[in-house]
Amino acid sequence: MKKITIGNEQLSYIEHGQGDTIVLIHGFCGSVDYWEYILPLLSDKYHVIAVNLRGHGSSTYSGAPFEIEDLANDMNKLLKKLGIEQVYMFGHSLGGYVTLAFAELFGKSLKGFGLIHSTAYSDTDAGKEGRLNAIRKIQDLGIEEFVNGLIPNLFADESLITLPNEVEKAKRIGYGTNGIAAMETQAAMRKRPDRNGVIEQANVPVLLVKGTKDKVVSLDRVASSSSQNVSEVRLDTGHMSMQEAPEELAKAIRSFIPSKTLT
Template sequence: MAEQVKLAYRESGKGKNIVLIHVFCGNKDYWKEIETRLSSSYHVWVLDMRGHGETEATEPGYSIHDMAEDVYEFIEDKNLQDVFLFGHSMGGYITLDFARNHPDVLSGYGLIHSTAYPDSEEAKKKRSAGVSKVMEQGVNLFVKELVPNLVAEKTKENNQSIIGKLFDIGIETNPKGVIGALKAMRDREDLSSVLEDNKLPVLLVAGAEDKVVPPEKTFIANGSHVNQVLIEKAGHMGIFETPDEVSRAIASFVDEHSK
């Protein structure tokens, strides 16, 4: 197991603790639109994962589980109680690992445009190719090719400013952080059983236009503990494309399951 890393963060608001984990090649600024909407009613903590944002980059070779343990150390250090943990895409992989190993810390958790399934063999090859590309050509070109596929077609046509923001944040990611995250995502476990077996309340949010994690890969569990929300106009970036809907889904879930 890799050594734990102290995570950079931002906090705002008061009330129930909501912790937000960003996507691959993102950072805490990805959540600004959601944070602004939630912090009037909740205590919102937004984290930078290792090698992203202001958190130090460590040598690649760590796992999704190691990244989840970084989050656990953060929550323990801040002595947060009854936490609601939400992760976007890669952040969802981290959130699910956390929920498997530390369910007693959580009041509920959510996967936003994410899945419990592991990478397919084809996806694993793409991750490995991405590692080579970053090593040979740097982060900028990699992010430039990554970003356009993250949004719905209508966003591409009507809101280029979102693509600009995603690019500007993405290219700031430390190359070691990009490579480390690619390898961690490539090698992650199948955690679909956690969604079924762990009876903690879980929120699953999917974008109808998401080409990266389509809804059928998000909505893989049912039960009284599972809340499913489909956002019609969102691609993989509902937190930018449809922040009102994503914020409402999170707030409604937290209110329903607060102790």
Template sequence: MAKKFISINENKLAYTDQGSGLPVVLLHGFCGSGAYWDQVVPALSEKYRVIAPDQRGHGDSDAPEDPYTMEAMAEDVAQLLRTLKVEKAVVLGHSLGGYVALAFAERYPKKLKAFGLIHSASFPDDEQGKTNRTKNMNLIREKGLNPFIEGLIPKLFAPEHVESMPDEVEKALKIGKATKRDGAIRTLAGMRARPDRTAVLKGSKVPVLLVAGEKDQIVAPDKTFHVNKPNMHKFLLEEAGHMSMYEAPERLLEAMRLFLDEKVQA
């Protein structure tokens, strides 16, 4: 699927737009890109309009110099939807994308048909998490992006999948290394500064999809599933780590379809 581009404050934002019907926005994780969803989009776009941007600093999008707060990244999504004349959408975010989806839900509740967190959570970084973000920012400044990516990507997969899925790991490494160096540093700063958005999750009126990987070493399932409400629809992927779009794409697709077909469209 060919990339398209829009301009936001003279910076280009890349995205793909495939299919027709209810718009579904897929937001990738940190040091990912819209290509993370390549095994999901073709099947999902048979019934839905699937929009998958490269978030600022990632993939083929530019890396603007302004702060990469979750609110700013949510504004990028809002600007993309305005440009595409999409009034309401489902916004599903993986990891970092989930943080952006929550910021979008807080800021633009009337633009949402539903939203979802995929291997993500509403909590802010704890003190250790903030310290780790700072260390990683310094590592990238001192050593460049590649050593950081080579350390990060294997941790995103369930341990056994690092051995059994070398092609998928290699794809994620390649995508990660295409991230802009300054984009990665600014995104780390934005994630470090993000607020607690548990109140957004608890206060949500629209259907919410929550997907967790049983073997996720980054965001444990109990952190994704900590809010219990009738509009929360939870899926635990037993065979997945943090990267179900690679580790268990058919199961992730099943969760998405069930949610969209039965909870959002119903």
């Protein structure tokens, strides 16, 4: 695990491999450990960086309020400090919101980007109320009790039976989230705007990975776009394909990134 200072925070990240750079951004109450099975399937061909967002994993949280755009700016500053000009960026759930904000703010730094079980839509009224309920639950019961209720909903029903170790692993990862940062992240997600236009107007390839059994982001809530730059992959999983079907997710990412032609 490497660490780098960004403003008042220390962001932790891991990197493996050589080649075109892929940045992987985890979901809410996740960490770089979400990508454990994906990393070796990508790093044989690409330079892969997985980052812990503020207050997640071993990244710090100073207590300052932040927006989704601030998390995107963290990614931009990280890449600048590492001297990397262009990347492919893939964000899972919350990470997808960060990826969309990055595409809007720093589009020239992207060769392509993807949403993995995420959405370009803003929260519905019910969704915004759910965010407030989540904040109250974290505040009243603590992060562990909140995570115990959160994680099972992220997996397909059959995965809860066939992948009990992965479910428990995801819970342990979630327990490591800073509770105050988790509440601030919920508030930031609640305020994020609709970014379907970012996808529609993108001049680089966009990948939308959907889970047919996703109980968090339904198939019709991922994005709305008629752009020829957008491609879609459906996986027979819930919200956690990086743990439920890592080979299939890695194949989708590898197929999305164009192979270099030897001359």
